[in-house]
Amino acid sequence: LTLLNNIQQLPPDALFGIKQRYTQDSRANKVDLGIGAYRDDKGKPWVLPSVRSAEKLIHEDPNYNHEYLGINGSPELSSAAAKIVFGEDSKALQQGRIASVQSLSGTGALHIAAKFISSFLPGRSLYISEPTWANHNAIFKSQGVQTATYPYWQASTKTLDMEGFLKTIKDAPTGSVILLHACAHNPTGLDPTQDQWSDIIDAVASKDHIVLFDSAYQGFASGDLDRDAYAIRLGVEKLARVSPIFVCQSFAKNVGMYGERAGCFHLVLPEQENIDTAKVKGAITSQLSSLIRSEVSNPPAYGAKIVAKILNSPELTKQWHQDMITMSSRITEMRHELRDRLVAQGTPGTWDHIVEQCGMFSYTGLSPEMVKRLETQHAVYLVSSGRASIAGLNHGNIEHVAKAIDEVVR
Numbered sequence: 001l002t003l004l005n006n007i008q009q010l011p012p013d014a015l016f017g018i019k020q021r022y023t024q025d026s027r028a029n030k031v032d033l034g035i036g037a038y039r040d041d042k043g044k045p046w047v048l049p050s051v052r053s054a055e056k057l058i059h060e061d062p063n064y065n066h067e068y069l070g071i072n073g074s075p076e077l078s079s080a081a082a083k084i085v086f087g088e089d090s091k092a093l094q095q096g097r098i099a100s101v102q103s104l105s106g107t108g109a110l111h112i113a114a115k116f117i118s119s120f121l122p123g124r125s126l127y128i129s130e131p132t133w134a135n136h137n138a139i140f141k142s143q144g145v146q147t148a149t150y151p152y153w154q155a156s157t158k159t160l161d162m163e164g165f166l167k168t169i170k171d172a173p174t175g176s177v178i179l180l181h182a183c184a185h186n187p188t189g190l191d192p193t194q195d196q197w198s199d200i201i202d203a204v205a206s207k208d209h210i211v212l213f214d215s216a217y218q219g220f221a222s223g224d225l226d227r228d229a230y231a232i233r234l235g236v237e238k239l240a241r242v243s244p245i246f247v248c249q250s251f252a253k254n255v256g257m258y259g260e261r262a263g264c265f266h267l268v269l270p271e272q273e274n275i276d277t278a279k280v281k282g283a284i285t286s287q288l289s290s291l292i293r294s295e296v297s298n299p300p301a302y303g304a305k306i307v308a309k310i311l312n313s314p315e316l317t318k319q320w321h322q323d324m325i326t327m328s329s330r331i332t333e334m335r336h337e338l339r340d341r342l343v344a345q346g347t348p349g350t351w352d353h354i355v356e357q358c359g360m361f362s363y364t365g366l367s368p369e370m371v372k373r374l375e376t377q378h379a380v381y382l383v384s385s386g387r388a389s390i391a392g393l394n395h396g397n398i399e400h401v402a403k404a405i406d407e408v409v410r
């Protein structure tokens with residue numbers, strides 16, 4: 001037993017720690033703006049109507065069962081998933097340049113990417129934005145991938161630090177891996193414009209870097225799948241002759257599959273004459289199978305069945321598009337209402353960034369002390385960085401939140 005005596009107690013995970021304190025809080029007016037999960041206007045988790053319909057069809061199927069999927073997961077899922085990321089008429093798809101496997105949601109896809117980099121691209125550093133989703137660092141470090149950061153958020157202006165971003169890409173050792181948030185950057189909610197994306201991808205190409213797109217919010221950010229895939233498709237087009245591209249795709253937010261862990265990992269091969277695409281793709285797919293097999297044997301089936309059902313049925317797909325509009329427009333409405341209330345109250349500071357940012361989160365600019373006071377005095381919970389999950393706002397709590405922010409800012 002003494003062998004285990006020296007194991008150090010770690011503090012709770014910052015985000016899940018907030019959830020725990022929120023759950024234990026007995027104040028009636030408490031508000032959870034911590035965890036990034038969609039809530040309806042009553043503050044409740046929302047099962048998408050397209051998901052309800054898909055589940056009904058799955059349960060009614062006389063062949064319904066709980067058999068294992070193959071090692072690489074459901075091909076019905078991964079091939080349909082590739083089409084929404086890369087586009088129905090993607091040249092890379094038509095040319096058979098994309099290897100796709102199912103993963104345990106976005107985190108699992110990132111884990112596959114990390115294992116792939118440590119096995120086949122050893123010694124290359126991975127560049128992540130400062131700030132970024134808290135788990136990025138941990139996932140890559142756990143696989144021995146060296147991480148570095150590129151500047152992203154300029155706090156004084158609440159805008160993108162393009163100059164610092166581009167400089168870091170250009171200064172990074174040739175062939176580094178650059179992690180880019182495909183849309184709805186977490187935690188800032190601040191995305192590059194289309195022109196800025198073009199400059200970013202050009203900088204990447206100039207150094208033969210490899211891009212890893214983290215796509216956790218496609219369709220959830222704007223309500224439009226194509227719009228939210230702009231950066232990925234531009235990257236695939238512009239980098240086609242340069243380097244491979246990785247895409248880590250999550251269905252947690254856009255299909256609301258959070259706990260069902262549905263996602264995909266895609267690897268786009270470059271378009272080069274001296275590459276036997278079919279052979280390389282076969283080899284890569286076999287290696288992906290081998291690493292998945294030793295870790296999870298095969299991925300979870302239920303969420304994959306639901307997402308595959310939605311993506312492969314035109315009627316359910318149509319409903320799903322509507323569902324994403326429902327979610328993204330409610331979030332947009334809450335952004336506007338919060339900004340308008342803060343301005344109307346004369347709360348010190350500027351608040352337009354709340355409506356200019358997109359996706360699940362707003363990087364409010366509130367200091368850690370203000371965030372602490374929001375929690376202790378007003379039962380409003382958010383991350384100490386000032387990141388607020390806008391999906392946690394609704395018509396029942398927004399007045400309380402706006403007044404609480406006003407009190408802590410003054």
Ligand code: PLP
Pocket residue numbers: 036104105106107108133181186214216250251252258263
């Ligand atoms: N990447 C980003 C930027 C995220 O915000 C998240 C979830 O919050 C994920 C990946 C992965 O989420 P999941 O593993 O639930 O798909």
